[in-house]
Amino acid sequence: MAIEVGNVLEGRVTGVKPFGAFVALPEGKSGMVHISEVSNEYVQDINTVLHDGDAVKVQVINIAPDGKIALSIKRLLPPAPRQPRSDRGPRPGGPRQNGPREGGHFGNSRGGGRPPREGGRGPARDAAPRVWQPKAPAKSDNLSFEDMMSRFKSQSEEKMADLDHETNNRRGGGYAPRSRRGR
Structure with a gap:
């Protein structure tokens, strides 16, 4: 064999x-x-x-x-029997904490840091992701080139702002790159 x-x-x-x-x-x-x-x-x-x-x-x-x-x-070998979660002892180091410890700004009870979000921890994971949808085009009753260009620029900036917002949310916040600041 x-x-x-x-x-x-x-x-x-x-x-x-x-x-x-x-x-x-x-x-x-x-x-x-x-x-x-x-x-x-x-x-x-x-x-x-x-x-x-x-x-x-x-x-x-x-x-x-x-x-x-x-x-x-x-x-x-047969799998080792597992204890139900409720019977397990406390985790090493105590209960799980999010954020910095001792002196951190969003894990303390002294009123500092961000206020808690309403409605739990945010949108459900299985919720459909938000996707940018174009607005219905406005009538172009013989607009000049400059007016069409202005409209295109504002729509483009809206798209970029939405994209930046979504990207920063996925990354956990942060700052926009230098090229996008102050617009």
Whole structure:
């Protein structure tokens, strides 16, 4: 049987290093199980989990062009049970805070910073993005070239202002580039 990605094979540990374990496979080939692919739990020292001569069941997860075979033991284990969110303890460092801490201007309760937005945290993510729509063209009852040019310029500036506004909102605010300031 040829060794292919996804195959599950029986092997024997032939060497254990701090970064992983080497496993002898059928057909005289060998592969390596990286320390991150040994267990569903964090493994500080691989020597506590695997030893030379251990029989292991592994899954082939990659075969490099140079012939190196990457293996996993963890992918054949049942997934570790997860605690429901409500039962988990507090996050390290306390509750999540947005913005700077200690002395920052928009995380404090001293009245500084921006006022909170009305209606929650803003538009829903799945709401359709705003797209610039052209206004209905005004009648051009024999306008002069200068009048048409003036209208074109004002429409162009409206488009650019809308574009700048949308771009700055996506970037989280900020300043307009120098070429756009003061118009």
